[in-house]
Amino acid sequence: MTSKTDTKPQAMAHADEVVNLETVASRIKNGQITRVVVLTGAGISTAAGIPDFRSPSTGLYDRLAPLNLPYPEAIFHISYFSHTPEPFYAIAQARHPGNLKPTISHTFLALLAEKNLLHFVFTQNIDGLEQDAGVPVDKILWAHGNWKSQHCWKCKAGYPDDLMKKAIREGEVPYCLKPECGGAVKPDVVFFGQSLPLEFDEREKLVLEADLMLVMGTSLKVAPCSRLPRLVKEGTPRILINMERCGDFGNRIEDVCMLGSCDDGVRKFADELGWREELEALWQSAVEVKGDDQAFEGGSSLDECIAKVASQMDERMKISYGHKRMLESHLSNKLAQIMAKPVSQD
Ligand code: OAD
Secondary structure: OOOOOEOOOOEEEEOOEEEOHHHHHHHHHOOOOOOEEEEEOHHHOHHHOOOOOOOOOOOHHHHOHHHOOOOHHHHHEHHHHHHOOHHHHHHHHHHOOOOOOOOHHHHHHHHHHHOOOEEEEEEOOOOOHHHHHOOOHHHEEEOOEEEEEEEEOOOOOEOOHHHHHHHHHHOOOOEOOOOOOOOEEEEEEOOEOOOOOOHHHHHHHHHHHOOEEEEEOOOOOOOOHHHHHHHOOOOOOEEEEEOOOOOOOOOOOOEEEEEOOHHHHHHHHHHHHOOHHHHHHHHHHHHHHOOOOHHHOOOOOHHHHHHHHHHHHHHHHHHHHHHHHHHHHHHHHHHHHHHHOOOOOO
């Protein structure tokens, strides 16, 4: 079976071999491929119910328009968060992975690990669904951090999990418990303007050891993860499973571009590998195992959260316009009084 979604003419890796999904699968089956390095992004979790960032209209950044942010990414920029953390907390509940289940794409990674083929996963996602699907933690780098812990952005003091959950559930900003500090608490996700985990530089070298790179559900717009696929050695196959072509995919003769959903892509891949039944069974059990977090049950939708904070910000703007008008009229009255006073000649 060949991949229906290959978008470029079949390329030749060696003089006599076409590189496509089928040939990659047969190299896995005959043991030529044993180290698969994976890079994932938000598109792998959209089927779990978390919108990605940059898809037009459905992505988070377009949907934040009612908030009139200076630019959409500001919501995740440390310098913006340091003075205006409200928008982040307004949407935090709708982005929190509390009640999300892993997708079949996450489970495909767990199956690669079970088969001793998974060399490493770099994920830009903070939802932890790779781990929920069964990928061993020592095989994952959460390049953009995760929700598991939190600290004051200013003094770095820790903050209790139960209070954090409450803040997220209620959409309220949690503040540092040290009264003299007053900084907002931030989950340990990596914001723009912050450094990636130190481990990243070390783990990056694993890409050079890959004999297959699989990239799923990312626009490859954010460095440094965006540079990982380019580090793969020439001659090594790279598979992209994504709604759109991205990065330099398609430039190498060993590239296989499967444009479409991640879930369809991994099912096709599993079919080629003869793993389909095993994959579906593993996915069912991963979904059953992950319980719901009561703290996040019955929360508002993303658009409801955005509408709520937009109206609060509107109110605040009205108040500050009100203050501005009051000040202006106060100052102009004062000025009028000063101007009306006769000028003293002495
Ligand atoms: P993006 O939203 O930039 O890209 C998601 C990609 O996945 C797009 O190319 C979509 O077309 C594709 N996509 C969406 N749903 C899909 C599906 N079901 N199947 C296949 N493809 C799908 O998200 P990332 O590349 O992950 O960082 O974004 C990288 C970083 O930018 C994020 O970690 C976040 C963001 O700002 C921070 O917040 C620091």
